[in-house]
Amino acid sequence: MNISYNWLRELANTSLAPRELAERLTMLGLAVEGVHEAGDDYVLDIDLTSNRPDCLSHLGVAREVAALENLRVRLPESKPKPVAQLAEEFTSVKILDADLCPRYAARVVRGVKIAPSPDWLVKRLEAIGQRAINNVADITNYVLHEMGQPLHAFDLAKLTEQRIVVRRALAGEKLTTLDGVERELDTQMLVIADAARAVALAGVMGGEDSEISEATEDVLIESAYFNPDSVRRTARILGMRTEASNRFERGTDYANVLRAQERCVALVCELAGGVATENAIDVYPRPLKQPIVSLRPERVEALTGLRVPTAEIERILTGLGFAECDSVSTSEEAWSFRDGIPEEMPVNLHSQMSFVAPTWRVDIEIEEDLVEEVARHTGYNKIATELPASGIAGEYQPSELKKRSMRQAVLACGFDEAVNFSFIDAAHDGMFELLPAYAEESKREDNFVSLSNSIIEGATRMRPTLLVGLLESVRHNFNHGTRDVRLFETGRIFASAPTGGELPLERESLALVATGGATEENLAGAPREINFYDLKGALESAAAAMNLLPLKFDEASVRHLREGQTAAISLSDGKQIGYIGRLAEAVAADYKFKQAVYVAEVDLTDLLEATQATVLYTPLSRFPIVTRDVSLLVARRVTLANLLQAVRDEAVEHCREAKLVGTYEGANLPEGKRSVTLRLEYRADDRTLRDEEVDQMHNQIVNTLEEKFDAQLRV
Amino acid sequence: MPEGQTVDHKQTVEAARKAFEQEFGRFARFRGSNNLDGLTLVEAEAAQRELVDARTRHTGKKSALASVKKLIGRVAAEDRADFGQQVQQLETEIVASLEEAEATLKEFISVARTERERIDVTLPGTRPRRGHLHPITLLRQRIEDIFVSLGYAIEDDREIETDYYNFDALNIPEGHPARASQDTFYTTEGFALRSQTSTVQIHAMERRTAPLRMIAPGRVFRRDTPDATHNPMFFQVEGLCVDRGITMAHLKGTLSEFVHRLFGPEIKTRFRPSYFPFTEPSAEMDYSCFKCGGKGCRTCKGSGWIELGGCGMVHPNVLRAVSIDPEIFSGFAFGFGLDRMAALMYKLDDIRLLFENDVRFLEQFN
Structure with a gap:
């Protein structure tokens, strides 16, 4: 302003x-x-x-x-004006809805000459960014900015039967407002009407039909108090925001209605000529009252730390127009707030002061409001700056510390952290398989949480997966010439509750996406493309950093992932928590991706709640490990997990460990076969194993593998 | 033993010397000479190998020297000492020549090899590419660390809320302008996306009751069309301290301490009256611009001050909503936006960059 x-x-x-x-x-x-x-x-x-x-x-x-x-406010002085006759001789005012219009005052000035405003008035208005129109319109605007009371001038002759009726709009009623727009009203909107039709949108804008023009001779000056909620609703629904509505909807000074009107009428007589009626028709069926608010002076210190003497509290509050209850009668402000004083005034008790807020203050209801007034005018800069004594220890949420470790592990694998909006385009509905925790929800038709008033076109879904956002980020990077992209994101994912009317489900998710080269371009080492195992390794690092037992990966079929390059991810206890794999061709095509993109999403809520690995020391063996490697030619569909499980199933007493050395596929191997080399470790706790013993155990295992997987031993 | 034989023996020594010198001739350049110009490492290594052979041939069991040495016993007794001396001298000469040449070659090869294995130490180091935390996370972690050290717990809660937690409990009754649905996202079922992290205040007070100190960093949502300074989703940090005897002085002290730790001890703070439905009295906190020190620059739009956020004493209605007696406990609350703070710190001129996840952007933060 x-x-x-x-x-x-x-x-x-x-x-x-x-x-x-x-x-x-x-x-x-x-x-x-x-x-x-x-x-x-x-x-x-x-x-x-x-x-x-x-x-x-x-x-x-x-x-x-x-x-x-410590100054006195001087109310603007107006020149004496000619008055004649009572307002009732020219008009009448009827309020049909006193809730929406508690007070309405009308006064008439007859014989005005509509003309441009004098220079000083134009200058004043222009200085504060207001456009001059004509003398009467400018005066109402002037008084608005001077005293805060919105006013409206009607051309009295244009009002049917020269009557004012304040009522709600009729169903389907229309009104063309001053801006030339025809508005359709609803029955909750308050209008100013004449005997026949609505002539103004109460508290928002006047109507075109009753507007002042050069031909106007008699004007009716409206000054009123409208219900703030009603004005706010009308303005919002019609998408209007005017100087008047801006004030009425926050609350105007109902005691200022006549004073502002008097000021306006005096200026009209002075600048536009004319004779005012002696009185105003002031319809005020239920006078409004200000609340009495008590203040214990010690509360000022208790809340602000400021020590303000009682006398100073009184000086500040009365200076702001508050009336102290036992001194109301002595208050002498010219623009007194007597209108708002309740009839029953309590007498101030010893340790408690009571105040009536001035009628222009809509924000004073409780003791703390008075404390703020005192603190404001004492100065917030006078409040001390000190730390409170503390008997409480600070703490991170345990989950936050785990998340921090997890983020560091993923960063070490070369992933940048992404943050996407929580709402996504509905176009992705059904494209992605949701996390196992939402598997049940995803079977229902109304599983998505949707916004009723989204602001970005299409983005009406609260994301049920982080992948949509991450793939959008990959696309953004491709479009900007970056082809090596590794991103991860953590955030909430949403699904609607199984029973209607309940809050939607919220879980935390961790998602990763990787595509392009695996090494930095300017570093030594042969460049290679990122593959499934890079992403899997990152996820394994994340789980290890959260101190979890190793995750399990099993072949799976997942809607958005490519068959044969997809795994379901489980916790060590078997609980399925997510999926990893190469993006399915159909999805990749939808995003117009031309290079392989690997994605993973896991339920972070589950990861955070999963059992932590406990560390227990294992005594170091005094006896040496004997290792034997075995290379087997097996069908490609035989997995490492199959082989290792078979070794475990054999339960050879001293076989301590079986692990992968490497796999090989190549032209010199038969089609559909690959070679897998395993390293088996043998050790006894009580002695050094003899070669013959190891050979015997090893042969048993190798024979089993040969039989079980139709494997050929490679030499 | 005939006299002439001694002479023969001497000739044998000379013959052995001659034979050695003749063969050693090609190694002579390595003897005491530093003039090895044009010698390549490969030649030097070949010469070194040949020298090993030469040593065997000239000092080994089958060498001329060995044969001569065998003669010592056969020489007449009176000549034996003299002959032995000659043989001794020959051996010394041969060994010295060989060793000298060997040493020269060894030195040359060592130098040449070092040179051949010299590397460009200015080539980039080998390290796996390390990813980067999002600037919002970086800032959030710093803020969390500061407040944990001040005795605060970190809290979080739902992002989709009932109107009760988003509004009513925060003293924003129905009809309040802040509740207008044009600012708040609603789900089709009528739940609100939290429009401020103050919702966590209520949950935390319900869970922990007083006294408590907590901050709640998190996502919030408002229906702003994205532009250079607005996003429909952003991050806030909410703070709350409720205890006996808490005053605005403690609010000022806490936020000043925070700003000093985040931006430095030279930063000044300013609290001015403001309005929020959930605090009374309320304040807006400004801190002196960290870029210009308060003189006025582009970052602070010339004012010398940057707005941190809103704060104030927890409104008694809010305390009552969570069954804390405002006559016994008082508290302060504050809230500020991370996105705008990050934008100022990193001189971002368009905060939409924060959520585009352009790798070229993310790589800049550490």
């Missing part, structure tokens, strides 16, 4: 220079974003918080300045 420094000084004669004043206002909570020179004036751009609509005018800011500098 723009405030003119000169205009402000007419209301509160500050001794502060514009920039100094800006600094002080900022420290009072009226954040001045900028100070701009405008001719012989300065304009302060104030960013007000939503609880202070009272400061949406020069008068409002002047009150803060007055309290700051």
Whole structure:
């Protein structure tokens, strides 16, 4: 909001220079974003918080300045004006909905001459960024910015039967507002109507039909108080935001209705000529009241640490227009808030003060609100800066520490951390197999969590998998010329609850994606392409870093992964937690990927909850290990896991370990076969094994493997 | 024994010497001479091998020297000492020649090999490519470390919430402007994507009750169209300290300490009144610009101050909502955005970069 420094000084004669004043206002909570020179004036751009609509005018800011500098606010003075006849002779006001319109005042000025405003008025309005229209319209705007009360001027002749009826709009009722737009209204919207039709959208904008024009002779000046919620609703639904609605929807000063109207009428008579009615028709069926708020002075220190003497508390609050309960009668402010004073006033007790907030303050309800007022005007900068005594030890969530280790392990494998939006395009529905934890959910049709009001076109799904985002990131990198991409992400994934009306399921997921070269381009070593085992290794490192027992990988068929290059991942206890593999051709084609892309996703919630590996020392053997290697020619479909399991099943007493040395496939081997070399380790706990003993055990195992897998021993 | 035989023996010694010198001639350049220009490592290594043979031939069992030595016993007794001396001298000469040549070659080969094996130490080191943490994670971890050291626990909770946790419990009643649905994402079932991490305050107070200190870093969602300074999803850190006797002085002290640890002890802080439904009194905290030190620059838009975020004393309605008596306990809460802080720290001019996951971008953070 723009405030003119000169205009402000007419209301509160500050001794502060514009920039100094800006600094002080900022420290009072009226954040001045900028100070701009405008001719012989300065304009302060104030960013007000939503609880202070009272400061949406020069008068409002002047009150803060007055309290700051111990000044008195001088209300603007108007020249004496000609008056004649009662308003009732020209018009009438009827409020049909007092909830939405607690107060409505109408006053008439007859015989005005609509013309351009005088220079000083145009200049004032232009300084604060307002456009001049004509004298009467400009005056209502002027008084709005001066006193904070939105006003509206009707051409009295254009009102059917010259009557004002404040009512809700009728079903299907239409109104063309001043901006020339025809608006369809609903029955909850409040309108100002005449005997026949709606003529203004209450608190938002006037109607075109009753607008002031050069032909206007008699004007009806409206000054009212509208229900904030009602105005907010109307403005929101119609997508309108006006100077008037901006104030009404936050709450205006209902005690200011007549005063602002008087000021407006006086200026109209002065600048546009005309004779005002002696009175206003002021319909105010249920007078509004301000709450009484008590304050224990010691609460100021308890909440802020500031020691403020009672007398100073009184000075600050009364300076801001608060009335202390046992001194209400002595309050003499010219623009008194008497209207809002409740009839029953409590007497102040010894240790407790009670205050009535001024009618322009909509934000004062409880003791803490008063504490803030006192602290604001004492100065937040006077509050000490100290650390609280601590009897509590800080702690990371155990899961956070595991996640940190996991991230480091994945980083060491060359993966960069990605962060994607939590909402994804619905176009990916059904393309990916969800994690086992969501397997049940994914069978239901309504398994996805969807947004009813997304902001990015198409992005209506809360992601049930992290892969959609990561593959989008891969595509982004490809499009920008980066072909070596390794990314990982952790984050929530969502599925709707099995029973309707319950909060959606949230789990944490870890996903990895890898594609392109496996080595840095500028480093030594022959470049090679990333493969399945690079990704698997990263995942294994992650599990090891979280101190888990080794993950298990079993051949599997998964919707989004390529047959034959896919594994299901399980915890050591057999619980399935995710999938790894090469992206299926159909999915890759959908993303227009031309190179192999490997992806993995595992249930991080499960990983975090999985049993930790416990470390127990195993005594070091005094006897040597004897190793024997065996190379077997087997069918390609025989897996390493098959072979190792067969060795374990044989349960040869002193065979301690069987592990892979290497595999080989090549032109010199028969089609469909490969060679697998295993290393078997033999050791006894109580003696050194003799060669003949080892040979015997080893032959037993080799024979079994030969038989079981139709394997040929290679020499 | 005939006289003439002694002479013969002497001639034998001379013959042996001649034979050696004749063959050794091609190795002579390695004797005491430093003029090895043009010698290649391959030639030197060949010569070294030949020298080994030469040594065997000239000093071995079948060598002329060995034959001569055998004659010593057969020489007349009176000549024996003299002859023995001659043989001795021959042997010394031969061995010295060989050793000298061997030493020269060894030295040459050693130098040449060192040179041949010289490497370019300025070539890049061999190391696996290391990935990079996302800048938001880097910042979040630093902030977590600071607050844990100040006695805070790290908390987190749901991202999809009921209106109760997202609004009501935070003293944002129905009809409050902050509740307008144009700012909050809703699921089709009517749940809200949390629009601030303050929701975690409520869960944490319900779980732990007072006294407590916690921070909750996490994702929040607001219906902003993405542009250079807005994203519909961003990260916040919420903080809460509830105990007996907590005042705004403690709020100022805690946030000042935090800013000093994050940006340095020279950073100044400023608290000014503000408004939030869940705190009263409320404040906005600014810290002096870490780029210009408060003089005013592009980072701080010329003001010298950068806004950290909102804070204040926990509203009594919020405490009551979690059954904490505001007459016994008081507390402060604060919240700030990580994305904007990261943008300022790293001079990002477009925060959409944060969620594009361009490897060229991510690689810049460590």
